[in-house]
Amino acid sequence: MGKSLEGVLRSLQKKMKRAVSPSPPFRDLFNKFREVLASHNKAVEMIADMGEKLSGEYLFDTNYIENAYAELSTAVWDSIKSFDSFTRSKYPNLMDAFIRIDNRISDMLSNSASTSGEVIVFREDTLWDMYYEVGGKNAGLAEVANILKLDVPESFFITTLAFDEFIAFNGLRERAGALMKTDSVSENDFAVLRNAIIGSKIPPSLDEVFDKAIKKMRTKCGALCSVAVRSSAEEEDGRLSFAGQFDTVLNVPLESRAIKEAYKKVVASLFSLHSIAYQRRFRYDAGKMKMAVGCVAMVDAVSSGVVYSVDPSGKKENTLISANWGLGKTVVDGLVEADIYRVKKGQVPQILGTRCGKKETMTVVLPDGGVDSIHTPSDLRGRQVLDPDAIVELTMMAQSLEKHFRTPQDIEWAIDRNGRIFILQSRELRLGEDERHKCASVLKSLVSKPVLIRNKGIAVQKGIGSGTVFIVKTPEDIKDVPKGAILVSKRDFSVFVRLMNDVSAIITDIGTPTSHMASLSREFRIPTIVNTDDATQILRNGMGITVSINDEGSTVYEGLIDDLQGCSDENAASVTEGHEYLRKRYVLRHISPLNLIEPLHDKFQPEECKTMHDILRFIHEKSIMELVDCARHQKASLRGYTAVALDLPIPASIVLIDMGGGLEKVRSNTKNDAKKTATAVEIASIPLKAILGGMIYPGAWHNEAVPLRMKDFFMSMTRMPDIHSVSMSSPIQNVAVASREYVNLSLKFGYHFNIVDCYCSENPRNNHVYFRFSGGATDLVQRSRRVQFIASILKEHGFTIWTTGDLLIARLANVGRVRMEEVLDQLGRLIAFVRKLDALLRDDTAIAYYAQRFKEGNYELMEGGGKG
Amino acid sequence: MSNKIMVVDDEKIVVDMAKMALEHDGYVVETFLSGESALARLKEETFDVVVTDFKMKGIDGMEVLRTVKEQYPKTKVIMITAFANLDTAIEALRGDVFDFFPKPVKIKELKASIERALEK
Missing domain, CATH: 3.50.30.10 (Phosphohistidine domain)
Known part of the structure; x- marks a missing residue:
């Protein structure tokens, strides 16, 4: 979808914003919800198909990507339109997000990747998708600082646009191209080219911008600050590491001449026998690679090294840390026998082993710029570089980087004189298989x-x-x-x-x-x-x-x-690993990854959508919430439907509103209809029947009182959370809106609230269950324990869970009808069983105790459970 | 002695992926981005199998196929195309193509086809 369409989309968007109509009948809403689901599922399937075709198992060409994306773009747009109609234009910014992402992808497909047009970008202004401009290594570093908020030195990045200007101004592209066509190019030929680059001039257009950036950098980190000038070639530190292939100039004074000289030296390092050998292996058009450069403030490092978030030669749950005194050069260049620490990952990392290296040399900064390798002072040689706190902190950082980037990470770090840990680089760690x-x-x-x-x-x-x-x-x-x-x-x-x-x-x-x-x-x-x-x-x-x-x-x-x-x-x-493959596949970065994960997080907003998948996720989550809200807040509008009280063997006080197919026998809702109740056997709704089957399962529901301690009693009197107010003011306490394949169930028991929204049909793709639990009469600690208990059970059934305090949101989708009915039965038992459980969860051990009993089908409540 | 495979496609990604996939299996692979350069190389070197795109500017896959069949009859030709329809398939089959795949083509299937071509 090209830019020409943008105007059309915007006018549609405005039209939709204006067209706010009164609430449609619930049945219409439900039908629209189903439309949203259908279009959503279609788009998600297309993303999966593109992922498979671009997985490396197929030969594909540009034509395929263009056609597949055109179809996907249309499907996502259709999904947005259905969603907009369903929510009555509640989220107009979603279209802005779509336009933004669609434009970016279209630009990539037409090889006119849009850029900021800047020749220098500061780290804090670098967005996640600027990897073409600032290179993979710099983009990764910016992400570590800007998103994960880990300590990263102040830095600015000289972009590939600056590289293009520099190369063009000095006629170097032609020279490099001619060299690459030579059959037997030698290291000497490359040295001549490198010298020509180092002797070239920075174009006047860049000169001023460089000076301005240096001045700004001085204000940020002080006039005496010096920087490491580092390569960040296109895609460097992406899937391929380019480890050690290009030059880094350490400890460069923040002075115009020094920075420019270092810049040229780093750019020149693109051309060497070993770098070209690396590029050729991965099918790069040798000599055509562009290089961005990072100017990263030097850390006054007491110690430095590398963390691998996964130990490549050991167990996957362990991290591996290498450390030496001074700068990290000795470690990354393999110059010394460094300290090695093996640590077991976890909430509290556990140090498994330490191997104190000889550390004969170390790299230090020189006062007038540059670095030197010196003999490590004797008192430091035999001393362990890292104390346990630093080892644990580095492991925690490695864990969060691994979680964020979703792959094992190879991380360079440094610790300054104040004990502050800086991340200098984080890139994917490649792991070998045991063959x-x-x-x-x-x-x-x-x-x-x-x-x-x-x-x-x-x-x-x-x-x-x-x-x-x-x-x-x-x-x-x-x-x-x-x-x-x-x-x-x-x-x-x-x-x-x-x-x-x-x-x-x-x-x-x-x-x-x-x-x-x-x-x-x-x-x-x-x-x-x-x-x-x-x-x-x-x-x-x-x-x-x-x-x-x-x-x-x-x-x-x-x-x-x-x-x-x-x-x-x-x-x-x-x-x-092929360059052209990776390049073409980059389009998936804007399609497949899921960044919107936590629905209650502040960032669960259209503006935060980075990919087409994010947009679809937003649509799915908010559609369900819309339906839940309808059932909770618009009960008056449901009067036209068949409504019967459910006559169950448990006092759950549920009224069923039948949208069609929810009951075995169609009932009229007139004054003449004498019978206003229905038993469990009369329920035809597949998901409701399954949940109620669980709730009435022998032993799961407890009528007997559970003793509240005095503080819990007071707690129950003082607590009046907003979630209760709606249902308390409503004449209907518990309500189920159901059709044959759908149920939306709102249950308030005492001081806690359950919401189940479930679609259960023969098509697994359409099936989902959304469960929300919150509240309770006891103190927050015990209410939270109950939520942890529920989470532990639902996890076993494949739910994705999000919890905070006494609130739990659990979701499960794409499961077949039979499996879904089993899950709903368990969910029903859980809803019944946990009603009073919080009062008995007096310590953390009780969570596992009751979880084990529940899994065994033992629903007895025991005072003091978990003790001993 | 390893079998020699020629891959012809006007898109770098196709020839790159084919080369890496086939070299992984021990074949000697040469790639060409046009029919012209492929035919020029065929005058110098014998290949066991030619994998060619159907639609290319200048000398297209059909012409590569015809030339191979006339001048290098022992060489098998496998055609791949982004524009798969019945007409192109029939045209290719009349030209005595060994196999014919629409893109995206599963690499495993292409490799199996090459193996079959080498057995004949």
Whole structure:
């Protein structure tokens, strides 16, 4: 949907805003609700289909994406129209959100990605979808600061637009293009190009903006502040890490000349043999990549390092932290044996193990700019870098970053002299799989071979590699490494990337599992062990060896295996890592992810919708709420329908309003109709029957009084929450609005309130149940315990749950009729059972106690339950 | 000796994905963004299978198919197209295409088809 349509949409929007009509009859509303559901489901199915086609399992082209999106856009628009009609234009801003997202996607599809037009953007002004302009690394850093509110140094980003201007002004694109067409380009050729870039001029159009930004930065972090000038190439730190491929210039004074020189140096690093080798593996048009650059205030770091939110060589519930004194360069470059901490994640992280590294060197800032590597003072060498509080805090941060970005994270951090932890980078962590199942026969043949090294060092990437040893002493040696060799080195170097398509395994004496090279090994799936201490001493050049790394440990065997029988096939790049694929797939970033999750959160607003899925989520949630509100607030308008009191074996005082098909026999609601009640067997509504079946299940409903303690009694007298006022003023205390496949049930028992909204049909896609529970007579602690109890039961049945205090919202959708009826039966039992339970939940242990009993079908209430 | 596959499509994403997927299975893959460059390469090198797009500017998939059938009869041709309809399918089948897929095509199915083509 292009921009030309925007005017039409806006005029429609205005028209809809004006057309506020009186409340339509409930049946019409219900029919409209069903229309909303139908259009919503259609759009959600389309998103799922696009996700599948763009999953990497299909060859697709631009034509497919354009057509699929055009259909989706129409479906979402149809859904908005139905929703607007249903809610009588209550949420006009939803259309604005749609137009905004639709424009962004349309621009992406027409390759005219809209930008802010800025050459420099400050971190706080960087929006989540500006990754094309500021590069993936900078965009991620801004998200960490702006959304997660974690500490990130002050920073500004020089955009890809500035890069384009700089490159064009100096005629560098043509020069780079010509070089890339050369058959045998050497590192020397690249060095000539890099020098040309470093010697180029910053165009006058950028000069002034740079100076203005530097001035602003000085006001933010002080005149003496210095910055790290870092690469943030397009898509860097997206799915691909580009770890260590480009230059970073540390500790650059906030002065115009110094910043510009550093900028050019970082841009020049796009062109090197190792960077181009990396780009080619992932099918980049080498030489055409654009680079944004970040200027990030230096942290006066006492210590720095890396956290992996998942331990790549251990259990997934553990994090792995590497740390050294000073700046993090020694850790990410694998220059030292750093401290290693393994921590079990959780609400209270638990430190599982600490390995105090030798930390022979550390990187420090120099007073006049730049950094230096020094021998670590002897009093620091043997000392543990992190105290338990810092370890726990770093783990908590890693957990929240992992949760936010929804993938394991590789995080760079620094702690300043005040003990404040700064996040310097957070990117996706790639994890290797244990391939033992594919390699059983190879592993068997290894058993008889002599073991040279066993379980020394840290496994970085699992797998099996066999080849002859080549010991690399300096980075220059890598030009002589033969194809298929096992690369053995004193330390790790990110320039090893040039060899990663060719070597069979990598082993180093020192290094960390969190270094740039380690990231690259995982990306290239090269079996790798670091920090073995003395591999270069044990292994000799030309020696035939086999390296085997799996969940059980790492072993280096003497001797070669000629046929790895597919164990090493995985080294090839996978389809989903290709640059063009990732680029095309970016459109999904604005379609599939769900950001609106918590319906009671302040940000559950149309303005906060970032994706088409968010819009659909908003529509679904608010549609249900609209129906719930109708049943709660517009009961007078229901008079025209058949209404009967339900005659149940429990005193639930429910009146059923039959919208058609809710009762077995159609009743007229006239004065002549003598019978105004219906029994449970006369109910035809599928969901209502199931819920009531649960509520009247023998033992679930308790008539006997549960003793209230004195404070609870006073609490019940003083509490009059607003949720009760409506039902209390209504002549109908409990009401069920039902048709054959739908029920909206509002139940007030004592001081708490239940709302169930459920659609249960033969089509699982249409089915949903929404349950809201709140209130109670006891104090907030016990009421909250009851909510936790309900949550623990409903979770087992697959509900998505949101709780705060004594309020619970639970949702379940897309389940078949039979399963839904089972769930509703359990929900009915739960509604009955918890009526008085809060009074008995005197401590937290009682929650698990009653939960266990409930799951066993034991509904007896015991005074003092959970004790002992 | 690995089998050689040629992939021709005027969209980079298609040839890139095909190359990465097929190299993963051990094939030697060369890619071309036009019919012209593909036919030029065929004069120099023999390929076991050619996977070509149907609709391309200049020399299209049908012309690639005809040329291969006339000059390199041992090479099998698999056609993929974004504009799948009965007419294009019939046209391709008359040209003795080995297999014909509408886009998006499941990579697994394309690989299975290549395997069958290599068996014949």
